[in-house]
Amino acid sequence: EAAELASLPATTGVKALPASTPGVVHVAGAPEPRGAGSRSCAPGEENCLPEDGGTIVRDDLDALLFALPKRIREPLMRHPMRTSLLEVVLDLGRRPEARFLGVQGGEFLCDSEITAEDLELAEEAVGEFGSDNRAGVTGTLHRISALRSRRGALVGLTCRVGRSVSGHVDMIRDIIAQPGESILFLGAPGVGKTTVIREMARVMAEGAAGLGTTAGRRVVIVDTSNEIGGDGDVPHPAVGRARRMQVPDPTQQQHVMVEAVQNHMPQVVIVDEVGTNEEALACRTIAERGVQLVATAHGQVLENVLKNPTLTELVGGVAPVTLSDDEARSRGTQKTILERKGPVTFSVVIEMRERNHWIVHRPSDESVDMLLLGKRPIVESRRRNEAGEVEVQEIPYDNGAGEDDDRNGERYSWADQLSGISEHDALNELQRAGYLGGRGGGAMGGRRGGRRL
Structure with missing residues (x-):
């Protein structure tokens, strides 16, 4: 794998941002490991790319790609939009798909379909999945999310690229x-x-x-x-x-x-x-x-x-407020309105x-x-x-x-749209939306859930 990686062309077009770049905050403090957070790319630094507008993007994309099967990894490592890779989707019985930032739809990476063995190998290469079916690659910001069958078997992976x-x-x-x-x-x-x-x-x-x-x-x-x-x-x-x-x-x-x-x-x-x-x-x-x-x-x-x-x-x-007849008339609204209830x-x-x-x-x-x-x-x-x-x-x-x-x-x-319906129906609607406490959808329960002004 090291030899395969060494044979690939390095990331091109990397230039250090000058200190006078407008809109740049220069962070003071101790040197940052691996250049994380630095506002310029070091000469020859891979996985570092200046974006338009003075931002610097770093990723550990190689660590994620080497967790994928070789036939999926190779097209991505040489892909012209590699630095814009958003996620790789692996679904059992379907062709692997890559999705890129700013591009609608996805792109198939090869003609062969994903097998259970492919998913097992990828699962072994990443960290342990938690109760939320998420895992990661140690030392990186990448996220891998699992799709499982009703029996708990792994049937798909979404490999999301994390970038600093x-x-x-x-x-x-x-x-x-x-x-x-x-x-x-x-x-x-x-x-x-x-x-x-x-x-x-x-x-x-x-x-x-x-x-x-x-x-x-x-x-x-x-x-x-x-x-x-x-x-x-x-x-x-x-x-x-x-x-x-x-x-x-x-x-x-x-x-x-x-x-x-x-x-x-x-x-x-x-x-x-x-x-x-x-x-x-x-x-x-x-x-x-x-x-x-x-x-x-x-x-x-x-x-x-x-x-x-x-x-x-x-x-x-948000809380419903019941206005008096005079207050509602002076405001030109119905008697039940919505207001912010606290700081x-x-x-x-x-x-x-x-x-x-x-x-x-x-x-x-x-x-x-x-x-x-x-x-x-x-x-x-x-x-x-x-x-x-x-x-x-x-x-x-x-x-x-x-x-x-x-x-x-x-x-x-949108908050004023209740003015077109009756007071009773308005309170029932607020009850169903979850803004009123109490049981049932009746107007009396709604009145107890609000304030009177």
Whole structure:
């Protein structure tokens, strides 16, 4: 295998970024092992590629490829889009398929179908699968997810390429320079949320001139599936000096989050994929203790979180309010409306539309209140230009859905749509959506679940 690797052409087009590259944060501190987090590629360094806009991408792709059967590995090692490889899909009885960033659909790697022996060999080459059917390659950021039959037999593998990226933190360096502002990242799968919080862990733990300090903060990563710090007992160099707590069972993530605060006194807690009500409550508990949170959550835009009763606690929660007749008349609304019921856990919410285009809700409570009123909040649109500079522009919020609404041009009045139905039916609808407590869908149960203004 070593001879085979040596015969391949080295990664081409690698050039060191000059120190004067616009939009670059130069991290201070001890030298980083294997160049992780460095803002330039060393001469002759393989698996390192500058991207447009001042970011540097590193991967340990060879470690993943050598876990695959030879007939699948060879086409990928010589593939012209190797550096854009997103994942390799191996399904029993089907041809192996590679998927690339920015390309619709996949590409078959060979004509022969995947056999049970192929899957067994690949399984032996990676780490042990957990209860969430995820494993990794020790010392790397790659993730391997298993498909199993009803009897538990392995019938498929999804081999996801993990990459260490330096430079994305420039998009929000003014925000993370202020201690205490908790940040929630939203975005479609594959847009780079985990990659960003991994770099944030390194920069915040080591300190950076661009953050106004060379002293790092006490950062603890709660790593449920080893996606942030990589597989193995020693964290990947991409997280720098941040400490990492592994989670033995995904259902225990909320307990490990609280344990991190109680036992290790962090200033910052970083967690990936907040997805249950218990984890949302754990986030609130941590924030109430004065610890800064950086997290990702399921959802592409802020409205997804507002419409998800499980996650609304992250942005203060949503509760129905019953107005008096006079108040409803003065507001021009029906008697039952939705309002934010408490302070937000995350003062900053970032929608990652693309890798170099982010929408920032800051402060997030104002955006939540405006959306619940059916209005369009003013947000920050942050884009990285070709020169690597981050351009910030204040614009009216657009969730990107492209929906039309004839009500005075307002496209975000989903919370006001109850005005077209009766009070009784409105309360029943809120009950079914999970915003009201109590039993049954009756209006009386709904009234007890809300507040009266």
